[in-house]
Amino acid sequence: MVESRGIRKGNIWTKAEDRGFKHGYELKTFLESKNAYTLPDILEVSAEKHENTLCIGTRKLLSRKKIENNGKQLEKLELGEYTWKSYKEVQNEVIKVTSAVSSLGLQSKERVAIIAETRAEWLTSALGCLRYGLAVVTLYVNLSDTGLVHGINETEVETIFTSSDIMSRLVKILPRCDKVKNIIVFEDQLDGIGNAKVDQHVKVIPFQEFLTIGTEQDFVTNKPKENDTAIIMYTSGSTGNPKGVEITHKNVFYSFIAYTIQANLNSSDRYIAYLPLAHIMELVTEIALLSLGVTIAYSSPFTLTNNSPKIGKGTLGDARVAKPTAITAVPLILDRIIKTVSINVEKQGKLKAKIFKHAVQFKKDHEASLTSRALDIIIFNKVKAELGGSVKMMVVGGAPLSPQTHSMIRTMFGCTVQVGYGCTETSACVSSMDSDDMRTGHVGPPNAFVEVKLQDWEEGGYRITDTPRPRGEIVVGGPCVTSGYFKLPSETSVSFYVEDGTQWFRTGDIGEFDETGVLYVIDRKKDLVKLKHGEYVSLGNIESKIKTCSIVDNICVYADPCEEYTVAVILPSQSYLEKIAADNGLSDVSIDKLCVESQIKQIFLGKIQTHSKQCGLGKWDIPQKIHLTTLVWTPDNGMVTAALKLKRKDIYKEYEQEINAMYNKN
Structure with a gap:
């Protein structure tokens, strides 16, 4: 039984007072003085x-x-x-x-x-x-x-x-x-x-x-x-x-103090900054680091590692030079790191790939053993070097992190992986994992000074009376909750309200709490679509599971309420696409032509459907048809946000003809 990490009083969950690092509370007292x-x-x-x-x-x-x-x-x-x-x-x-x-x-x-x-x-x-x-x-x-x-x-x-x-x-x-x-x-x-x-x-x-x-x-x-x-x-x-x-200022103050309570960092640590400062998670993080006397090395997604797109021949990636002990990441970046490592290992031959796979599994099962530490020296130190070799703490936010990715990153880099949950309207602060929590799939208990409650969402079938766990829309209260939207009073009144002197925000996310007081984000109102036969599917959940498949670089799932199945637009891993082509006598065919080759698409679909079942996706979740694209989705072309979240409306518009074809509407 894992000790309690969150406390429930009625329908409100808060952080257990004995959790977190003492220096964060001491910092708050010092700054107030x-x-x-x-x-x-x-x-x-x-x-x-x-x-x-x-x-x-x-x-x-x-x-x-x-x-x-x-x-x-x-x-x-x-x-x-x-x-x-x-x-x-x-x-x-x-x-x-x-x-x-x-x-x-x-x-x-x-x-x-x-x-x-x-x-x-x-x-x-x-x-x-x-x-x-x-x-x-x-x-x-x-x-x-x-x-x-x-x-x-x-x-x-x-x-x-x-x-x-x-x-x-x-x-x-x-x-x-x-x-x-x-x-x-x-x-x-x-x-x-x-x-x-x-x-x-x-x-x-x-x-x-x-x-x-x-x-x-x-x-x-x-x-x-x-x-x-x-x-x-x-x-x-x-x-x-x-x-x-x-x-x-008060919103940010309580948010960064919550960060320092969860992070075991001090003036001997070094952080590498590459996510947008125009995103609340990065801004609060850097203010927290300044309060702790941490050193910040600036980078960019284009120069972070040796494999980053703007790194010239003979130049080391920023992480190799800065040697950070702490880093913030979004799930898509971590998925790409895992795929890069996997591709590099497979290039070394089947035997080494097999050894690496067994080493990963052994370390997952025996993290604290002497053999596990030996594997770090023999195998995993080369992987760690990609991020400078010194990372001890990784904070992940911005989107759901799959348990598979969480476990793989922790195994390869030997660092704590603390998943957090928040949004701009709550100054990035809602909940975050404790550093000693080895479970995956959740986003931790509420942060210090934060209150979280669940509210019934009847339409989606989520209620706080559900068993064995209460479920509902996540509503956040406390000093980290902002005042509202600039010059948008009507939208502010829909999402924000005051109750008993506390400012609250309705997130639109669906969550559940377990018996130890940690929060699981299980759905989002906007991501839920009811198919023709009455079954709900969660687009975000499907995508997060399928993205862990090594042949997928990115994916956007679409569900037409008037149809009985989901479809997906997929950016395939080019190296795996070429491998499948070579195995099927199509090695001389261009990448663009491979993406429309029916034989290749069927092989791809089969692998994705098998992977989906292994990840626990249900019958109605698994895409029945796919479209492969070579267009990389970036903030510059408007397919994803700066935090690398899918912009569904823009993606649907870009691939409207292909989506209609998958539903036989053309």
Whole structure:
């Protein structure tokens, strides 16, 4: 019997007080004694304590070149070592940003926008603006032009922080954003701010120059208060226009404290940052790390590992150089890592592949044994090296993590894998796994200072009276719950409400609690579709199971309520597709033609259906027809969000003809 990790009182679950790391609670007490409740306060206090500790680092860009690959131009980078700034140096840069925004004539509680990829300047600019009492509007770089214009105009920002590679897009949309007066540009290491031309009424300032324009005479402090809006964070807009969530300093404070209670990290640790800072999970994580004195090495999904698409020949991936002890990941990234390792092992021959498979299974069954530790040295250290060789803690969020992927990553990397659950509306904070919990499939007990209750959803057949476990829509309460959606009172009233002085948010997710007080996210209202015969299928659940199949790189399942079966659009693993082709005498056929070859599709479908049954999917869940595509789904082409979640509406639109054909509607 696993000891209780969550406590139930009536229909509300909270965290057991004896769970988590003591230093997180001590940090909260320490910050409260310093009256440090806002984001810039956190860095200021931490800089006093850790002034000479390395704070943030950026890799040196030595050169870039374009290469041709199958008719496409790819950018390859030659990168050097990391250059670092101490906590004291970062705090000084934040003060310079505050002084500079003061010189622009901005007033307290006005808004500025940041539209840039994750990088050190993003964080220092945000903290400098917050220190002046401004609110920061965050917009994903991969939002459509319409989405960017919507966010800029709705928040009425006059000043935008961006990067040189986004400038060409901004120039195109600026005529539709007539309030914008200033653009501060984070320079490219080789090309500066480029040569994009803007209208004369818009002032363009390179970031390094911007840091010098403030003076002591200009400087006016407008210290924010804990209940002031810190961030207006726009969602990735999977349906319609993106919505801005209003997040206060207090919301973030309680969220990052909850993180520190769950994370066993200190100033000797190093974290690699590559997920979007415009996503609440990454922003809260980095604020938490600053509070603990952790070192942050900046990276990107394109340069993270040796196999990342922009890493040039002879250049190591960022993780190999930074050697992080902690990393945050989304399930899709982990699935890709597993598939990359599997492909590399199979290339070494059937015998080595068989040995590796047995080693994985043995370590799963005997994690603490001496033989297991020996296997780490002989086999798994080579796998660990892909992420630098030092990772001890991995936090996973953003989407459901399958038990198979969870177990495989923990086995290969020998680190704790703590799955968390949250959303922008709850400041990324709802629940997270304890570090000593070796089970899979759940998202842990409620976090500290969070209350979770379940509400009946009759239409879907989920009730809190269900046995053996209560089930229902997950509703979250506590100081991490935000105030609502910016300028959308009607939508706010639907999703948020106050009860007995507590702010609550209806997530739209379906959950259940087990007897130890941990939460399982088992469905989502929007993902449930009732088929013609009356059976419900959960699209997200089906996809999470099938994505663990080694021949699948990505998948989107579709269910027509007027039909009796599901279908799927699949991005196949190219290497496995080529292997199947070679085994069937089609090795000379192009990838595009293989995807429409009926023989190949039938083999593929058979493997997927077998895998689906092994994963416990039911008769109505398993796709009966598939369409194979070579189009990689990325945020840039609008098929997935910045957090790599499927944008179903856009995918359905792209493959409408193929989906209709699978249902014999053409």
